[in-house]
Amino acid sequence: MKLGFSTTSVHWRKRVLPYALVLPSTVFVLGILGYAIGVAVKDSLHRYPMLATTGTFVGLDNYVNLFQTPNFQNSVVVTFVFVFGTVILGMALSFVLALSLFNLSTRARLFRTLTLVPYLISGVAAAVIWRFLFNSDAGFVNLVLRSIGADPVKWLSDGTNALIVVTLANTWKIFPMSTVLLLAGLQVIDKDLYDAATVDGANGTQVFVHITLPLLSNYLATSLIWLTFASFNMFAIIFPLTAGGPVRATEVMALYMYRLAFGELNFSLASAVMILLLALNLFFSLLFIRLFRHREV
Amino acid sequence: MRLTLKRQSPEATLVPSQPAFKRRARAISWVLLTLMMVWLLLPVVWAFLSTFKTSIEIYRVPVKILPESFSWDNYVRVVTDEDFPRYLANTIFLTVVTTVLTMFISVWGAYAFARMRFPFQQVLLLFVLVPRLIPRISVVVPLYRMIVALGLLNTYTALILTYTVTSIPFAVWILTNVFQSIPREIEESAFIDGARLWQTMLRIMLPIAAPGVLAVIVFTVRETWNEFPFVLSFTNSAELRTLPYQLFLFRDTLGIEDWPLINTFAVVTILPILVAYFIFAKQVTTGIIQGAVK
Numbered sequence: 001m002k003l004g005f006s007t008t009s010v011h012w013r014k015r016v017l018p019y020a021l022v023l024p025s026t027v028f029v030l031g032i033l034g035y036a037i038g039v040a041v042k043d044s045l046h047r048y049p050m051l052a053t054t055g056t057f058v059g060l061d062n063y064v065n066l067f068q069t070p071n072f073q074n075s076v077v078v079t080f081v082f083v084f085g086t087v088i089l090g091m092a093l094s095f096v097l098a099l100s101l102f103n104l105s106t107r108a109r110l111f112r113t114l115t116l117v118p119y120l121i122s123g124v125a126a127a128v129i130w131r132f133l134f135n136s137d138a139g140f141v142n143l144v145l146r147s148i149g150a151d152p153v154k155w156l157s158d159g160t161n162a163l164i165v166v167t168l169a170n171t172w173k174i175f176p177m178s179t180v181l182l183l184a185g186l187q188v189i190d191k192d193l194y195d196a197a198t199v200d201g202a203n204g205t206q207v208f209v210h211i212t213l214p215l216l217s218n219y220l221a222t223s224l225i226w227l228t229f230a231s232f233n234m235f236a237i238i239f240p241l242t243a244g245g246p247v248r249a250t251e252v253m254a255l256y257m258y259r260l261a262f263g264e265l266n267f268s269l270a271s272a273v274m275i276l277l278l279a280l281n282l283f284f285s286l287l288f289i290r291l292f293r294h295r296e297v
Numbered sequence: 298m299r300l301t302l303k304r305q306s307p308e309a310t311l312v313p314s315q316p317a318f319k320r321r322a323r324a325i326s327w328v329l330l331t332l333m334m335v336w337l338l339l340p341v342v343w344a345f346l347s348t349f350k351t352s353i354e355i356y357r358v359p360v361k362i363l364p365e366s367f368s369w370d371n372y373v374r375v376v377t378d379e380d381f382p383r384y385l386a387n388t389i390f391l392t393v394v395t396t397v398l399t400m401f402i403s404v405w406g407a408y409a410f411a412r413m414r415f416p417f418q419q420v421l422l423l424f425v426l427v428p429r430l431i432p433r434i435s436v437v438v439p440l441y442r443m444i445v446a447l448g449l450l451n452t453y454t455a456l457i458l459t460y461t462v463t464s465i466p467f468a469v470w471i472l473t474n475v476f477q478s479i480p481r482e483i484e485e486s487a488f489i490d491g492a493r494l495w496q497t498m499l500r501i502m503l504p505i506a507a508p509g510v511l512a513v514i515v516f517t518v519r520e521t522w523n524e525f526p527f528v529l530s531f532t533n534s535a536e537l538r539t540l541p542y543q544l545f546l547f548r549d550t551l552g553i554e555d556w557p558l559i560n561t562f563a564v565v566t567i568l569p570i571l572v573a574y575f576i577f578a579k580q581v582t583t584g585i586i587q588g589a590v591k
Contacts, residue, residue: 017409018409018413018414018418021405021408021413022405022406022421025402025403025405025465025469026406026424029428029462029465029466032440032443032458032462034424035443036436036440037436039443040439043438043442093336096333097329097330099329100325100329101330103322103326111330113578113582114334114337116578116582117338117571118337118340118341120519120574122522122523122570123525123541124525124544124545125541125566128344128560129344129563132344132556132559133339133340140339140343143359143362146360172337176337180582184585204319229432230432233433233434233435235433235434235526236526239526239529240525240544240545254434257434257438258437258526258530261438271439274435274436274438274439277435278431281432281435
């Protein structure tokens with residue numbers, strides 16, 4: 001490789017070129033996203049008079065305020081119900097779907113392709129589709145309820161029901177990705193291990209618990225992180241589906257933040273919510289990595 | 298490359314000596330798979346069927362599952378709406394510009410991260426990769442403040458900048474992993490033959506990395522085509538409106554919800570992404586798995 005290059009071109013290749021190639025992405029990402037997070041941290045520590053650009057430093061007052069605000073407390077509770085509902089349901093469904101697709105391998109190739117469909121649909125379109133599915137008069141769910149003689153249910157005008165619908169819609173939208181990740185994990189497990197276990201007389205459950213699950217732990221962590229992360233930050237499906245209603249019953253932290261910023265123009269409180277949301281993301285990602293990625297497979 | 302969705306020969310699992318639980322497992326798998334497909338596809342199919350119905354028909358009791366006649370009226374109404382070409386053009390324009398910019402920046406960055414050794418490499422890589430964990434909605438508030446300060450509210454520039462910068466981390470991540478999985482010898486022989494870097498990239502690296510590159514393209518297109526929080530927050534003029542934004546506004550513009558029309562609009566907006574995905578489905582899943590498991 002050294003042959004035929006003059007000293008200057010070697011110098012250029014070794015010293016300058018890497019930075020020339022890397023700089024656009026790093027400068028762009030750091031310059032915009034890094035700066036944005038800096039702005040948010042600063043805003044969250046200041047108080048701005050309405051529409052003013054210069055504020056006064058108030059330390060952690062905004063955070064203290066937030067925790068004393070009932071609407072914020074409500075958004076935290078709603079967020080945790082929404083996120084853990086999605087993670088539990090999504091993980092169960094991902095396991096069922098990934099294992100069935102894996103067991104059937106090439107026989108189910110078409111279904112493997114179809115699995116990602118909900119993930120590809122926009123949040124707004126998914127919200128429209130789910131709003132129609134649970135429509136009181138024309139929705140499929142109430143159609144089924146009526147046909148078995150039950151009373152139709154008001155899905156989106158009742159708080160608890162709306163939260164259930166939003167959680168279901170979110171699970172539907174994001175669990176295809178965790179399914180594909182688990183499927184990837186199942187496919188890299190050495191098939192000889194299964195055969196060896198079977199020869200030793202292990203049954204299906206034993207094989208699953210003692211071979212599949214341990215070897216899957218990295219992929220399990222990735223799937224969990226994906227489901228948690230996507231749910232904590234879900235906006236594009238809830239906002240068009242319920243807009244946080246009825247009466248804040250589905251107002252997760254991301255929606256509360258949006259409402260503070262663009263409804264009440266309170267950017268310092270909104271920034272504080274944003275920082276807390278980022279901290280939650282980070283906390284759960286690290287937690288799952290610690291729990292499940294303890295060994296390199 | 299080892300992590301592709303590799304096909305297993307069906308014959309191998311049909312050997313008569315296989316244990317009974319395997320055969321039973323397959324039967325159960327079919328049952329579960331059927332249930333899962335119903336759950337996956339029913340919401341879409343129900344909305345899709347309604348696009349052929351009239352707005353009176355969907356409220357008729359008892360509700361019929363299939364439309365009385367397959368009429369394309371709703372599709373004609375959506376597509377011939379005088380503002381529809383504008384929304385479509387905006388969405389296509391933003392998607393194409395963002396994807397081209399993202400790919401150009403990310404391919405070279407990923408190549409340097411995968412192949413070259415230079416001071417501060419790990420730190421710089423971290424700076425690009427950590428924001429992968431920062432979702433769009435969480436930066437919408439400070440980005441809005443920046444865009445206002447720069448006087449870029451209601452401009453394509455604001456959307457293109459924010460779309461591109463949020464697409465780069467994912468693209469660099471996947472592409473770095475993909476480039477790393479390609480053996481070095483291949484390009485080194487090209488360099489010895491006197492090929493320039495961009496020639497090697499175009500003729501050797503990109504073709505070999507095609508599944509990963511395609512996956513990144515499809516995902517960037519999907520992100521941009523579907524994007525909602527940014528366009529909602531950074532624009533309010535109808536001239537910049539994209540298809541998802543218009544779909545969101547649909548319920549407000551009509552007194553009573555015309556469900557067949559709304560669902561038709563939804564189907565029209567998601568169709569291009571689904572078509573693109575189905576064409577490249579195999580590469581896309583391979584690419585996700587290649588890039589995502591590290």
